[in-house]
Amino acid sequence: MRNTLTSFVEELRATGIPVSMVETLDAADALTHTDLSDRENLRATLGATLVKNPHHYPAFDAAFDVYFGGRRSYAVVDGDDREDEDACLSDDALRDEVLDALLADDRDALRALVARAVDRYAGMQPGRPVGGRYYSYRVMRRLDADDLLLRILAALATVEEDSSLAERMRADEAEGLMARLRQEVDQEVTSRLVDERGASEVAASRRMPLLEDVDLMHATRTEIDDIERVVAPLARKLATRLSQRRKRGRHGRLDVRRTIRASLGHGGVLLEPKFKPPRTAKPEIVVLCDVSGSMATFARFTLQLTYAISSELSKVRSFAFIDGLDEVTSYFSHDVDFADALIDMTRSASLVRRDGHSDYGRSLEEMVDSYLDVITPRTTVIITGDARNNYRPTGVDHLAKVAGRARATFWLNPEPRRYWDTGDSVMSAYAPWCDVVDQVRTLRQLERFVERAALPVTRSTHLV
Amino acid sequence: MQADWHSPDDVRAALGGTGYLADARIAQVVYLAARLDKPILAEGPAGVGKTALALALAEATGRRLVRLQCYEGLDEAKALYEWDYHKQLLRLQSDEGAQWDDLEGDIFSESFLLTRPLLEAIRSPEPVVLLVDEVDRVELETEALLLEILDSFQVTIPELGTITATTKPLVVLTSNNTRELSEALKRRCLYLHVPYPTIERERAILRARVPDLPEDMGERIARTVASIRGIGARKPPSVSESIDWARTLLALGIAELTDEATSSTLNVLLKYQTDIDKVMKELSLPTPDEIQSG
Numbered sequence: 200m201r202n203t204l205t206s207f208v209e210e211l212r213a214t215g216i217p218v219s220m221v222e223t224l225d226a227a228d229a230l231t232h233t234d235l236s237d238r239e240n241l242r243a244t245l246g247a248t249l250v251k252n253p254h255h256y257p258a259f260d261a262a263f264d265v266y267f268g269g270r271r272s273y274a275v276v277d278g279d280d281r282e283d284e285d286a287c288l289s290d291d292a293l294r295d296e297v298l299d300a301l302l303a304d305d306r307d308a309l310r311a312l313v314a315r316a317v318d319r320y321a322g323m324q325p326g327r328p329v330g331g332r333y334y335s336y337r338v339m340r341r342l343d344a345d346d347l348l349l350r351i352l353a354a355l356a357t358v359e360e361d362s363s364l365a366e367r368m369r370a371d372e373a374e375g376l377m378a379r380l381r382q383e384v385d386q387e388v389t390s391r392l393v394d395e396r397g398a399s400e401v402a403a404s405r406r407m408p409l410l411e412d413v414d415l416m417h418a419t420r421t422e423i424d425d426i427e428r429v430v431a432p433l434a435r436k437l438a439t440r441l442s443q444r445r446k447r448g449r450h451g452r453l454d455v456r457r458t459i460r461a462s463l464g465h466g467g468v469l470l471e472p473k474f475k476p477p478r479t480a481k482p483e484i485v486v487l488c489d490v491s492g493s494m495a496t497f498a499r500f501t502l503q504l505t506y507a508i509s510s511e512l513s514k515v516r517s518f519a520f521i522d523g524l525d526e527v528t529s530y531f532s533h534d535v536d537f538a539d540a541l542i543d544m545t546r547s548a549s550l551v552r553r554d555g556h557s558d559y560g561r562s563l564e565e566m567v568d569s570y571l572d573v574i575t576p577r578t579t580v581i582i583t584g585d586a587r588n589n590y591r592p593t594g595v596d597h598l599a600k601v602a603g604r605a606r607a608t609f610w611l612n613p614e615p616r617r618y619w620d621t622g623d624s625v626m627s628a629y630a631p632w633c634d635v636v637d638q639v640r641t642l643r644q645l646e647r648f649v650e651r652a653a654l655p656v657t658r659s660t661h662l663v
Numbered sequence: 664m665q666a667d668w669h670s671p672d673d674v675r676a677a678l679g680g681t682g683y684l685a686d687a688r689i690a691q692v693v694y695l696a697a698r699l700d701k702p703i704l705a706e707g708p709a710g711v712g713k714t715a716l717a718l719a720l721a722e723a724t725g726r727r728l729v730r731l732q733c734y735e736g737l738d739e740a741k742a743l744y745e746w747d748y749h750k751q752l753l754r755l756q757s758d759e760g761a762q763w764d765d766l767e768g769d770i771f772s773e774s775f776l777l778t779r780p781l782l783e784a785i786r787s788p789e790p791v792v793l794l795v796d797e798v799d800r801v802e803l804e805t806e807a808l809l810l811e812i813l814d815s816f817q818v819t820i821p822e823l824g825t826i827t828a829t830t831k832p833l834v835v836l837t838s839n840n841t842r843e844l845s846e847a848l849k850r851r852c853l854y855l856h857v858p859y860p861t862i863e864r865e866r867a868i869l870r871a872r873v874p875d876l877p878e879d880m881g882e883r884i885a886r887t888v889a890s891i892r893g894i895g896a897r898k899p900p901s902v903s904e905s906i907d908w909a910r911t912l913l914a915l916g917i918a919e920l921t922d923e924a925t926s927s928t929l930n931v932l933l934k935y936q937t938d939i940d941k942v943m944k945e946l947s948l949p950t951p952d953e954i955q956s957g
Binding site for chain 1 (some may be wrong): 671687688692694695698699704706707714717736764820840841842846850852853854855856858883886887889890893895920922923931937941945946947948
């Protein structure tokens with residue numbers, strides 16, 4: 200067990216979950232009080248001692264299933280028996296049985312059926328260099344997942360009366376059942392791969408990125424939902440950190456009144472100077488977001504994070520562009536749902552002038568023409584976009600004008616650095632006018648960047 | 664009493680006896696906490712029964728509950744101990760002319776010490792359950808106050824020395840995850856993530872807390888609430904809100920969860936108008952006007 204634990208901890212660390220030495224020792228301690236034959240008990244013990252962040256649990260569970268998924272007992276059924284039995288069960292009959300097992304919530308039966316489906320459909324061959332996902336996908340396709348979902352829905356429909364609420368409940372339940380089937384197939388495939396290749400190798404191939412390391416540009420729908428949920432606490436953490444730094448910085452002017460008041464305690468001797476809190480101006484931020492196509496997701500998190508820390512900023516104004524630019528500040532007032540605001544924005548802001556393909560030159564020109572007075576020497580300008588300009592004029596002069604007025608100009612590009620300046624990307628044309636051009640692909644990088652951009656502008660008011 | 668716990672199942676039964684339905688994970692973590700003398704850090708959305716866990720633990724073990732409610736600005740004097748300044752002053756004034764050495768030893772003795780929850784938990788002759796509620800509300804620096812206690816169940820007072828617990832308290836910290844807690848704090852605790860309950864568990868909770876509710880209603884309520892949580896509201900309904908909802912439906916004599924009934928009582932479940940609008944749209948529920956005309 201000790202070896203498995205060490206190797207499991209190593210896997211967690213490789214995923215990015217920070218596990219300290221002390222926590223590993225705690226886990227080892229706790230294991231002596233755990234019924235090791237009960238998988239869920241074991242999961243609870245290891246989870247409680249090793250993983251201290253709720254967002255890390257999906258990655259933990261994935262690794263746990265690989266390491267402790269366990270050998271599946273029914274697999275010992277005599278090979279010949281199974282062949283015989285197998286032959287007389289047609290594909291359709293197998294699917295019917297899977298459906299029945301799902302609807303009856305008979306987990307043992309389902310497990311056995313899934314094992315059979317994997318035998319039949321996955322086409323697993325030892326030494327074949329493909330990941331488990333490929334095998335799972337093949338099994339689900341042969342089981343015809345879409346059709347199964349429809350049949351589950353139909354089966355559920357007979358018992359319930361018809362209302363939109365009941366319909367929704369049915370859809371949720373059917374989704375849940377399908378998710379269970381998918382999980383069973385995954386688990387079956389994984390455990391066979393583990394037998395073949397060993398746990399640590401399989402874990403490495405199935406590793407899930409932590410939420411903060413998910414590539415924002417290519418995040419899946421569920422990942423985006425999950426990230427959405429993390430952004431709020433993350434922003435609050437960021438806001439606290441910023442306000443602390445603002446409060447704790449060096450002190451400001453001498454406070455004569457409080458110094459004299461304090462001196463009364465020592466008979467009027469000016470023993471202890473008192474200072475006013477420092478006067479640090481909060482920065483103003485202007486965000487310019489490319490919201491075309493795949494950039495939209497990224498722009499959305501930048502905007503969301505910026506607005507979430509707006510208490511630490513004196514002013515936030517946001518502009519969105521595709522091949523035209525419009526101010527969108529008013530869409531993101533505090534009490535609206537962020538997702539709704541985005542939909543609202545894309546519907547009613549005028550962002551498209553011609554064909555709906557990014558035109559940075561034209562957008563920057565519109566910024567200069569209509570909103571140049573927004574930018575003051577206290578403004579930090581943040582531009583997010585891939586600088587893919589569809590071979591149109593770059594309009595660097597306009598960027599120069601914007602950057603010339605601003606305190607600082609940052610450009611966030613979610614594309615990997617090696618793709619910059621390939622094809623229609625004109626990043627290096629804009630780069631000279633920006634103070635920082637950064638590759639920001641994940642939530643973690645975005646957080647670090649926003650923190651830097653929101654640092655207060657300290658005025659030199661230090662006296663004494 | 665916790666010596667009777669020989670397995671997580673005992674914990675589950677003991678908590679069940681107080682009306683708290685623990686799932687296997689909660690039972691295992693509580694069992695470990697009792698065995699290893701480690702604090703539990705329970706984190707999760709508001710209203711899923713984190714505080715209730717501590718209350719149930721106190722009841723199940725027959726221990727006294729010492730509670731420290733955290734808030735922004737909580738400091739040593741409120742959490743740990745404070746010298747009774749007024750009493751010290753009176754003592755000084757009551758016999759002027761006494762020798763300073765005598766006095767000094769006297770006024771910094773335990774009779775002038777005001778114990779606050781943390782010290783109280785340490786000094787109690789009987790074992791207690793210490794609940795540090797909403798620990799994410801204190802500033803990052805204040806968290807450090809807790810470290811010594813969580814680590815070795817002791818408190819150091821400069822004038823008196825180190826006070827070590829004679830009996831180990833069972834410690835539960837709760838956090839609503841509004842900010843991330845420090846690594847140092849997390850490292851010292853067993854982490855218990857308390858998510859929204861599964862449909863089965865929520866149904867069981869409803870059965871326990873609202874006994875008059877018909878069984879099929881409980882099922883429908885649990886499933887509806889689970890579905891609403893999936894929609895991604897700003898403040899998803901908590902367990903306590905689904906209990907409230909069940910009681911409301913019961914009080915109104917609604918025996919069947921129709922679209923209209925749901926629509927007109929949704930405000931018990933959701934506390935923001937934007938959330939209500941969103942859920943109405945997602946579940947395509949009729950608005951009050953439509954109910955009137957229909």
